[in-house]
Amino acid sequence: MNGFAGTARLVRLALRRDRIVLPAWILGMAGFLAATTAMFAEQYARHPALLVPDTRIVVENPGMRVLGLVTGAHVGGYALHRDALTLAVLAAVMSMLAVVRHTRQAEELGREEMLRAGVTGRYASPAAAVTVAFGANLVLALLLGAAMVAAGQPVGGSMAGGASIALVGVAFTGVAAVASQLSSTTRGAIGLSGAVLGLAFLLAALGNMLGTVAPDALRVTSAWPAWLSPIGWGQQMRPFADNLWWPAALAVPAMLLLFGVAVLLLGRRDVGRGVWPERRGAAHASAALRSPTGLVWRQQRGTLLGWSVGLLGFGAVFGALSEEIKGLEGEAAEWYATFGSGGGLLGAYWTSMMQIAGTAVAVYVVTLLLRLHQDESRGTIEPLLGAAVSRLHWLRAYAINALAGAAGLLLLFAVAMGVAGGQVSGGRMSLVGDLAGAALVQLPAVCLLGAAVVVLIMAMPRRPAGASWAIVVFTVVTGPMFGPSLNLPTWLLNLSPFNHVPNVPAEEAAAGPLLGLALGALVLSVAGAALLRRRDLVLPA
Amino acid sequence: MTTAISIAGLVKDFGRGARALDHLDLEVRTGEVHGFLGPNGAGKTTTIRVLLGLLRADAGRAEILGGEPWRDAVALHRRLAYVPGEVNLWPNLTGGEVIDLLGDLRGGIDARRRDRLLDRFQLDPAKRIRAYSKGNRQKVALVAAFSSDVELYLLDEPTSGLDPLMEGVFQDVVRELRAAGRSILLSSHILSEVEALCDRVTIIRDGRAAESGTFDELRHLTRTSVVVDTAEPPASVIGWPGVHDAHVRGGHAEFSVDPDELNHVLAHLVGLQVRSMVTSPPTLEELFKRHYGAETAVRS
CATH class of the missing domain: 1.10.357 (Tetracycline Repressor; domain 2)
Known part of the structure; x- marks a missing residue:
């Protein structure tokens, strides 16, 4: 399709520009997960009797369930519970920033104008941005999994754990693609994506808080709001217990659907402006x-x-x-x-x-x-x-x-x-x-x-x-x-x-x-x- | 007080042997529009930043409105207004907010004057800085400065990005300020602007004042350009004393003449049967060429 002409070239441009920043995000997150998992593994190796009571505290306390789910008494699952929300937010932010950088910000700085004056299709920039962010999240999933394996955790659970975090990044790749079309400014696009991230957190937290605790107090069945949130999807994979993969698969169609919406919106607006025009401000400074x-x-x-x-x-x-x-x-x-x-x-x-x-x-x-x-x-x-x-x-x-x-x-x-x-x-x-x-x-x-x-x-x-x-x-x-x-x-x-x-x-x-x-x-x-x-x-x- | 700005032997080093100002002298009299001409990198912005107390002089003396710029910065800034060469403002504020803010920080703003200037410069004050074009951002800085009634205006390349219509508005405002007795330092590399507005001019080159004076005083230092058609072939022109840069083709000659040889050259030309002749005073373009040589590109 003509609208996507030049996408491959723009992917290379984006990779060149992000060659430091994306690896830094991914390696930083993987290093953090490896270090903290190793810390918990060592702690519970010394005091194995604590694992079950500690897990029960997390499962039974609605406040702790805000941070995520733990299913079954497992060191990997317990460590992931401590880190998952932080990492999911970081994955979402990494993806949002990458997509906005190559779409709305490029437009705000006038670079998109230069590109589109060449042989570059209307949808090439968002397509390239989404491709790069998606690729970064694939690498992130693998490296997070490898980080937990390196800390001595089983491969199946580690890989599911990595995917449960990266899928949040994948979903927010799509969210940022739409936000970049709606808002007229970089700050606005980031703010809008951030607001959706906050909503995703609240829905997952609410679903978990309202969930029902199993009789052995080692498992929570979440209420329906958790299923409305990508953060919730990741948690429902229940790494190190069920290792369910199908919730992870929800993220890819969600991203593609949102990218489709972005393409539709892009066809209806001018370069340099969002679907929502920038609001006028005050003509005078307030006291x-x-x-x-x-x-x-x-x-x-x-x-x-x-x-x-x-x-x-x-x-x-x-x-x-x-x-x-x-x-x-x-x-x-x-x-x-x-x-x-x-x-x-x-x-x-x-x-x-x-x-x-x-x-x-x-x-x-x-x-x-x-x-x-x-x-x-x-x-x-x-x-x-x-x-x-x-x-x-x-x-x-x-x-x-x-x-x-x-x-x-x-x-x-x-x-x-x-x-x-x-x-x-x-x-x-x-x-x-x-x-x-x-x-x-x-x-x-x-x-x-x-x-x-x-x-x-x-x-x-x-x-x-x-x-x-x-x-x-x-x-x-x-x-x-x-x-x-x-x-x-x-x-x-x-x-x-x-x-x-x-x-x-x-x-x-x-x-x-x-x-x-x-x-x-x-x-x-x-x-x-x-x-x-x-x-x-x-x-x- | 008869001098608004007085600089003598000003030196500013940026370390590693980068000398931005090298014994600069500059005097701006009260009530005059003073042109500060030089190519990019000559030291114009550095000079103005020293005058504002943003940079500290390494040697020499700088005085502005009778005060010492580093020590008395705040008191002095109530009496002057400044338009930076590179306008960096807060992207999330509107133009109107920036104008009010800067005016208030200077010690008050004349609301009627502000509204009249917004109207003359056709600036929408409710847009955010990041949404303005470069020219409109420049207008925000100009309206913010001109909204204050102060003794001295420091304008660092103030018309970059303005269209010719707005440049006309700018020139009108500057002339009104001069008529009201205000002093203005106008830094520029746009020759026509300085020629149109300035009483006196200082030419800066490599951090040094190359020359200073009224246009009349500078003109007598320069050559007159002559374009002439003669009946006799004017090839001999090339050898005459005082003639420079001569180009001869058939009965047509173009050259420049040292002022003290002009009378001699005219006498010689008469012998060649002049058919038509145009002489022109040197433009500032030529002043620049003379001071910086042909190898220095002059952006205009």
């Missing part, structure tokens, strides 16, 4: 926008909303789990007990959840602060500082947004966890206040990490991102979640600010370490500001 702080808020409020939804959801899930924790025994109980004994096992559990939330919020703060660098490298700082805005004013706008955003996210997580935890333990509303305090205790450590990133951005203005993420990874790895089990020397552990955060609510908050962390954050902020005042801006030519 809230008319300051650097308002401008930064406007640029990142969408990101903050996404983080808010995520932390709200996880707070509710982990809060609902509180009752289950009380009944824990053995190694898991010991692990939680390392966080302090004052509040008993439950207090230790809440403490560890607050540390996870603190780390997550630190990641948000770093993504926000790296926008300082983007302002410079993309040149948007030039009109800003060309007006009567000082460098310090600019930095302060980010600091205010980072501080308020971090405090807001921590409180949101604590409130969600407190409300859900209070519900399951019989309406104990005082928990909300206790957890809110415990969450805010994380704030000085988050600020210290943020201030260190500011120093990096000011000291090495050309490429601060790599070093910034390196210190994030370092502080997390040496932090309370992983540090103690890695047998690292004390001086190294002391470098992570998160190791100095008091174990609240398991123990009383101590003012000393918090003041120390806050003071450190202040000193680094002043150093960052001093560096900024001295140096040239690094602007695009």
Whole structure:
């Protein structure tokens, strides 16, 4: 067909452009799965008696079923349950970004115009994008399977497990193809695909929560909403138990159907525009926008909303789990007990959840602060500082947004966890206040990490991102979640600010370490500001 | 105060031996439109970024509106407006939002003036920056700058991407600002624009002011172009003192003449029985050729 002329050539172009990014996604995901599966395999090899009770916790607790299904007591299945949702979301995002990059973004940047002026059919770009994304998901399925085999799991279950994740990517390849036709902008197409991903997650979670638990408490039969979601299809393959393959096959017709819809839509619209024209915006700036702080808020409020939804959801899930924790025994109980004994096992559990939330919020703060660098490298700082805005004013706008955003996210997580935890333990509303305090205790450590990133951005203005993420990874790895089990020397552990955060609510908050962390954050902020005042801006030519 | 901008011996190094400004001198008088002419890479944008305090001078003196650009940046920026050469704005904001934001950050915006400018430049303020064409993005920057009534306007290649009609609107606005006594530094590589608007001009080459003055002052340094038809074959023209770049074909000759030899050359031409003759003042194109040589391509 003429409409597809040039598709093969465009596939090669897309492969050339994605030769780094797609392998990085796939290898990163496979490496993560191999490492975590090996970790669980080793853990249950040492304590085989724990596998059945641990599986029952996951099966019986509706909150845990939000994250996925486990069928039967099997190490591979248990490990996959811990990773599957994260990996499925990553596979979907990888596919969405790849498809949008070669369709809507190419149009927005004017590249599609160049291609279509040549001997290239109308449908060649989406066809090439879908082909490449589908191929990437095939490779992903194989490598995820191989990763679990490498971690000592049976081949049949491992391969089914890999497919159960990659099929989500396949389905979202089709979703993104349609979204690219509907939306007029790259951001819009990604946002729309992301919204569908959120819906797919909710349907699968709902179906699993409403499911019925088998008498042996090792299996859940999901309710019908789970079958409306590609994430649900993957879960229904039940890797390491049933190894059903036909749900995986649903994804390919779904992708082809969605691609057909995209082709139909493409025949009805102009190049450069979506089916939905871009909405007109405000002709005047609102009062809230008319300051650097308002401008930064406007640029990142969408990101903050996404983080808010995520932390709200996880707070509710982990809060609902509180009752289950009380009944824990053995190694898991010991692990939680390392966080302090004052509040008993439950207090230790809440403490560890607050540390996870603190780390997550630190990641948000770093993504926000790296926008300082983007302002410079993309040149948007030039009109800003060309007006009567000082460098310090600019930095302060980010600091205010980072501080308020971090405090807001921590409180949101604590409130969600407190409300859900209070519900399951019989309406104990005082928990909300206790957890809110415990969450805010994380704030000085988050600020210290943020201030260190500011120093990096000011000291090495050309490429601060790599070093910034390196210190994030370092502080997390040496932090309370992983540090103690890695047998690292004390001086190294002391470098992570998160190791100095008091174990609240398991123990009383101590003012000393918090003041120390806050003071450190202040000193680094002043150093960052001093560096900024001295140096040239690094602007695009 | 009679100088809006005063730069003397300005040096800016970008490391690794890349010297962007090499003892630059530049003076813009209060109330004048000053052309800042040079090819790409000559150092125009670097100069303006130093004047805005975005870059720090390595040596020399730069003064703008009587202040020191690095130290007094914020106070000075309330009194000036800037149009960057490469307009990088926030893709998710509308043009109207950007104009209001930048105006407010400068210390206030005249709403009537803003609306009148939007009308004159035929700009739709409700579209998002990413949806504008390059020319329309340029218009956003121009309207944002001109909406503020300030003492000095720094315009870095402000008409790139504008169509001729809009270039006309731009020139009208600049003339109105000059009539109101405002000072303007207009960086450009478009010769006709500078010739049409500027009182004085500074030519920058490799980070150094090659020449500065009014057009009259610069003209006397240059040659006059002559195209002549004569009855006697004008082959002898090639050897006359003060004649350059001569091309002779039959009774037709084209050449340029040093100003102090012009009288001599005219006397010689009379002896060849002139039939028709066109002399023209040197255009800025020729000024450029003179300063940068034929091997440097001049983008226009």
